[in-house]
Amino acid sequence: MSNATKTPSALLSPELLAKLERMELVSRKIFRGRMKGERRSPRKGQSVEFADFRNYVPGDDLRFVDWNTFARLEKLFLKLFLEEEDLHFYALVDASDSMDFGEPTKLRWAKQLAAALGFIGLVRGDRVKIETVGQPARVGSPAFRGRRSLWRMLDHIEAIQPGEPTMLSQGIKNFCLRNAGKGIVVLVTDLMDKGGYEAGLKYLLSQDMDVYVVHVLSAEEIEPDLTGDLRLVDCEDGDEAEVTVSGPLMRRYKETLAAFVDAARDFCTRRGMMYLMARNSLSVEDVMTGYLRTRGLVR
Amino acid sequence: MNFLNTLSSWWQWAILAAIPPAIVLLYFLKLKRKPVEVPSTYLWRKSIEDLHVNTIWQRLRRNLLLFLQLLVLLVAILAVLRPSWKGEQLIGQRFIFLVDNSASMQATDVVPSRLEEAKRLAIELIDKMKAGDVGMVVSFCDAARVEQAFTFDRWRLRRAVEEIRPTRRSTSLAEALKVAAGLANPGRTSQDVTDYQVAEALPADVYIISDGKFGAVEGFSLGNLTPYFVAVGEVEARNVAVAAFDVARSETHPDLMQAFARLENYGPEPAAVSAALLLDGTEVGRAEDTIDPGGTTGVSFPLEAAKEGVLQLVVSEKDDFELDDVAHLILSPPRRSRVLLVTPGNEPLELALQTDSAMELAELEVAAPAFLGDEKYVKQAVAGTWDLVIYDRCRPKQMPRANTLMFGAVPPGGGWSAGEKVDLPQIIPVGAVHPLMQWIDLGDVLVVEATPLTPPPGADALIDSDAGALMAMAPREGYEDAVLGFVLIGDAPGGDGKSEQYVGTNWMTRQSFPVFVYNLFSYLGGAAGRSGVEPVLPGESFTLEHLAPGAKVTIESPGGSTTTGRAGEAGTFTFSDTDELGVYQVGVGGKPAGQFAVNLFHPRESDVPLRKNPRTELPSIRIGYVEVEGQRRWEPARREIWRELLLVGLLVLGVEWYIYNRRVAM
Numbered sequence: 001m002s003n004a005t006k007t008p009s010a011l012l013s014p015e016l017l018a019k020l021e022r023m024e025l026v027s028r029k030i031f032r033g034r035m036k037g038e039r040r041s042p043r044k045g046q047s048v049e050f051a052d053f054r055n056y057v058p059g060d061d062l063r064f065v066d067w068n069t070f071a072r073l074e075k076l077f078l079k080l081f082l083e084e085e086d087l088h089f090y091a092l093v094d095a096s097d098s099m100d101f102g103e104p105t106k107l108r109w110a111k112q113l114a115a116a117l118g119f120i121g122l123v124r125g126d127r128v129k130i131e132t133v134g135q136p137a138r139v140g141s142p143a144f145r146g147r148r149s150l151w152r153m154l155d156h157i158e159a160i161q162p163g164e165p166t167m168l169s170q171g172i173k174n175f176c177l178r179n180a181g182k183g184i185v186v187l188v189t190d191l192m193d194k195g196g197y198e199a200g201l202k203y204l205l206s207q208d209m210d211v212y213v214v215h216v217l218s219a220e221e222i223e224p225d226l227t228g229d230l231r232l233v234d235c236e237d238g239d240e241a242e243v244t245v246s247g248p249l250m251r252r253y254k255e256t257l258a259a260f261v262d263a264a265r266d267f268c269t270r271r272g273m274m275y276l277m278a279r280n281s282l283s284v285e286d287v288m289t290g291y292l293r294t295r296g297l298v299r
Numbered sequence: 300m301n302f303l304n305t306l307s308s309w310w311q312w313a314i315l316a317a318i319p320p321a322i323v324l325l326y327f328l329k330l331k332r333k334p335v336e337v338p339s340t341y342l343w344r345k346s347i348e349d350l351h352v353n354t355i356w357q358r359l360r361r362n363l364l365l366f367l368q369l370l371v372l373l374v375a376i377l378a379v380l381r382p383s384w385k386g387e388q389l390i391g392q393r394f395i396f397l398v399d400n401s402a403s404m405q406a407t408d409v410v411p412s413r414l415e416e417a418k419r420l421a422i423e424l425i426d427k428m429k430a431g432d433v434g435m436v437v438s439f440c441d442a443a444r445v446e447q448a449f450t451f452d453r454w455r456l457r458r459a460v461e462e463i464r465p466t467r468r469s470t471s472l473a474e475a476l477k478v479a480a481g482l483a484n485p486g487r488t489s490q491d492v493t494d495y496q497v498a499e500a501l502p503a504d505v506y507i508i509s510d511g512k513f514g515a516v517e518g519f520s521l522g523n524l525t526p527y528f529v530a531v532g533e534v535e536a537r538n539v540a541v542a543a544f545d546v547a548r549s550e551t552h553p554d555l556m557q558a559f560a561r562l563e564n565y566g567p568e569p570a571a572v573s574a575a576l577l578l579d580g581t582e583v584g585r586a587e588d589t590i591d592p593g594g595t596t597g598v599s600f601p602l603e604a605a606k607e608g609v610l611q612l613v614v615s616e617k618d619d620f621e622l623d624d625v626a627h628l629i630l631s632p633p634r635r636s637r638v639l640l641v642t643p644g645n646e647p648l649e650l651a652l653q654t655d656s657a658m659e660l661a662e663l664e665v666a667a668p669a670f671l672g673d674e675k676y677v678k679q680a681v682a683g684t685w686d687l688v689i690y691d692r693c694r695p696k697q698m699p700r701a702n703t704l705m706f707g708a709v710p711p712g713g714g715w716s717a718g719e720k721v722d723l724p725q726i727i728p729v730g731a732v733h734p735l736m737q738w739i740d741l742g743d744v745l746v747v748e749a750t751p752l753t754p755p756p757g758a759d760a761l762i763d764s765d766a767g768a769l770m771a772m773a774p775r776e777g778y779e780d781a782v783l784g785f786v787l788i789g790d791a792p793g794g795d796g797k798s799e800q801y802v803g804t805n806w807m808t809r810q811s812f813p814v815f816v817y818n819l820f821s822y823l824g825g826a827a828g829r830s831g832v833e834p835v836l837p838g839e840s841f842t843l844e845h846l847a848p849g850a851k852v853t854i855e856s857p858g859g860s861t862t863t864g865r866a867g868e869a870g871t872f873t874f875s876d877t878d879e880l881g882v883y884q885v886g887v888g889g890k891p892a893g894q895f896a897v898n899l900f901h902p903r904e905s906d907v908p909l910r911k912n913p914r915t916e917l918p919s920i921r922i923g924y925v926e927v928e929g930q931r932r933w934e935p936a937r938r939e940i941w942r943e944l945l946l947v948g949l950l951v952l953g954v955e956w957y958i959y960n961r962r963v964a965m
Contacts, residue, residue, distance in 0.1 A: 097338075098338035098339050099338075101337075101338040106338075190338065190339075192338055192339035192341055192342075193341075194339075194341055218338065220337070220338070221338055221339075221342070224337075226335060228333065229331075229332045229333065230332055230333050230334070230335050231332040231333065231334045231335070232334075232335055232336075232337045232340050232343055233334055233335065233336045233337065233340075234337065234339055234340040234341075235336050235337065235338060235339075236339065239340050239344075240334075240340070241340040241343050241344055241347065242332055243343060243347060249346060249347070252346040253342060253343065253346040255346075256342050256345045256346045257342055260342060260345075
């Protein structure tokens with residue numbers, strides 16, 4: 001492990017880290033966690049917050065019997081408390097070839113965003129997993145927990161390389177198979193999949209996850225600096241399109257792009273997913289402190 | 300249409316024929332496109348699909364450039380083939396188009412009019428000019444006007460021709476030829492041998508587009524000019540014209556007025572004409588007659604109560620030339636002349652001036668020579684109160700603003716002088732043609748003694764004698780002074796110291812004396828033409844007299860345009876813009892002060908039928924000693940359009956380039 005990757009500033013600057021320290025991930029749903037954490041859980045457990053009573057059945061832990069009630073009513077009741085558990089946070093990064101475009105590349109930008117969100121999760125004791133869309137179905141990623149796991153998490157993120165061949169919907173399906181639990185999932189992708197993104201997003205919904213879709217586009221996609229007779233080569237599948245870039249075609253392209261973004265936003269909003277379109281020129285800090293805060297992912 | 304093969308050998312044709320398939324072949328070869336890697340072709344494909352919705356249009360658009368390229372080639376091949384048809388062209392390099400716009404060119408024997416036809420022919424000639432030829436357009440009537448100086452620009456020549464407007468004036472080809480010759484035959488600018496500023500003589504072809512209604516141009520040398528005559532008009536043109544129109548006192552009934560006119564038939568057929576006389580728009584007489592071809596008829600109308608107004612004579616014959624079918628005449632109220640006689644006493648003269656017939660013409664005032672010193676006289680003399688002042692044996696210090704007649708004295712200044720007295724000079728009447736002396740027989744007149752006159756230069760001697768002029772007349776600032784070198788009644792010192800009168804001539808007892816008095820009043824008194832104001836010809840100037848110097852004069856033309864000016868020092872105002880026919884209204888100082896009429900009394904303009912040379916049966920004109928015959932056919936020539944075709948090709952190429960640069964999607 002090199003020194004460069006050990007420096008958090010490669011992905012996250014110290015100033016950003018300082019700001020992120022004060023933030024926490026917010027889930028719109030209450031999920032069942034695996035370990036005790038700082039989050040409320042639907043499970044009853046050992047906390048200081050009273051939840052309910054129930055009749056004693058043999059085998060129950062006598063420590064939770066409410067002896068005061070027994071003294072009054074001569075019946076055994078068990079005192080139930082709200083359980084506080086950890087939150088599962090998943091950052092699902094699209095590492096396809098198309099993400100390797102732009103300055104900085106969309107993938108780099110996605111990794112920065114995943115690192116920032118992961119850091120918040122670690123600080124707050126949540127269970128953080130950073131996965132990529134192209135991961136094989138059976139190969140999971142390590143879960144990170146606690147501030148001490150920061151370096152490991154950053155190393156894991158830095159190790160993500162572009163060139164994963166899987167299609168978006170298949171990748172999300174694999175993700176869902178690996179991670180049956182509930183939690184917050186932030187999908188960072190450019191949605192540029194010729195098979196469509198709808199099926200994949202539907203998998204995430206079926207998991208009943210709190211889904212955030214961060215749609216990242218590069219300046220080359222929003223305002224292509226192309227002119228003349230060109231043969232456009234798709235970096236992922238090598239598909240070629242012959243175009244003569246003219247004023248009308250450029251207008252038509254921009255209209256198509258706007259329609260594409262609108263359709264994605266519409267699709268997500270209708271299904272209770274949070275959609276955020278971001279261009280790679282935006283700083284991750286702005287996205288964290290501005291856009292994601294207004295959309296309620298962090299506070 | 301025929302073609303001229305400009306490609307001489309078969310292999311040139313082979314190359315030309317190979318170009319279109321080559322273009323098509325090249326078109327089907329794939330365009331070499333620059334490969335560019337993009338994140339995804341997903342959006343681009345979608346965009347292209349949208350553009351491909353109108354597939355037919357897209358396909359057309361895709362092939363539009365091919366079509367245009369093939370079109371350019373087609374046009375180029377056509378140009379190489381040099382398509383042409385039989386046409387005519389003008390031989391020469393410099394052309395002068397003289398277009399007649401005189402009155403006769405408004406005849407309608409050629410529809411719509413001769414002038415329009417002339418303009419059409421001129422434009423046709425201009426179109427026959429070759430590239431690089433220069434042309435000039437001159438319109439001419441009694442004066443020539445350069446409408447367009449020499450230019451290569453045929454569009455400007457055509458426009459200059461189109462802008463030629465008709466006039467009502469007579470025709471003078473000499474004027475137009477002088478303008479044309481100014482360039483072709485430059486003369487020395489002076490006799491100075493050191494002057495080398497002489498333009499190079501440039502030969503030019505002169506195309507005279509006219510109806511030939513002008514006299515032979517005499518004494519003109521064509522020099523470098525080559526004349527061509529393009530005749531406009533028909534030999535069969537019909538026209539009945541009012542050739543003259545006047546009003547006079549009836550000879551049989553002196554208290555009646557009589558309007559008479561002369562009608563002429565210039566057409567080839569007898570014409571039954573009906574002439575109506577209108578006074579201020581109301582018909583007061585009508586005459587009908589049949590006039591033989593080339594014949595003349597006179598019509599007269601008695602005018603009983605007519606004292607003033609506008610007389611209009613309208614010929615109702617429908618002919619090809621309308622301008623001369625109407626004539627106007629102004630009847631002004633009769634006004635008696637105001638005559639002052641200054642005499643120490645002259646009974647015979649006073650008697651002669653106060654006869655009934657003389658009193659009809661003039662109002663006489665008699666005064667003694669002492670009146671000349673009176674302030675009243677001086678004022679009246681300056682103000683022009685009198686039309687005529689007769690000084691008998693006396694003379695004023697300053698000549699009045701009036702015509703004068705002097706007996707036995709000469710005007711002060713002006714170059715007049717009288718010689719020594721001579722006895723019984725022998726009279727030689729020399730001025731019989733002068734209006735003042737007409738119908739006067741001096742054969743029986745004796746003059747006892749006379750002082751022969753030395754008149755100023757420019758004077759007319761009216762009665763001469765062996766000793767010198769006895770009567771002379773000289774102009775003075777718009778007036779005329781007549782001076783007699785003898786007296787009718789003279790004063791001679793008598794024996795008792797008193798002056799005695801003696802008779803200086805026996806003229807008073809002769810029949811010619813009352814005639815002289817009548818002439819005197821008519822001519823110098825200005826009573827002549829009182830019955831009608833003299834008509835003016837189009838383009839002639841009209842002079843208003845007896846105006847207060849500096850008076851504001853307004854003249855309104857029949858068309859309604861107004862000209863304003865001020866009378867000169869001599870109390871006259873000359874108006875020359877008399878191009879319109881009809882009645883002009885004159886206003887002086889803002890008040891109506893009369894009218895005058897402009898009529899086309901011009902036999903040459905009215906004689907509209909085209910005249911042919913009897914020998915050649917062709918219309919012709921004569922310039923100097925050269926007979927120029929009408930011509931309508933010109934040198935046959937190939938009319939080619941390869942230049943235009945190449946221009947079209949260039950245009951199509953431009954369109955193609957524009958479309959290519961629009962970079963329409965594939």
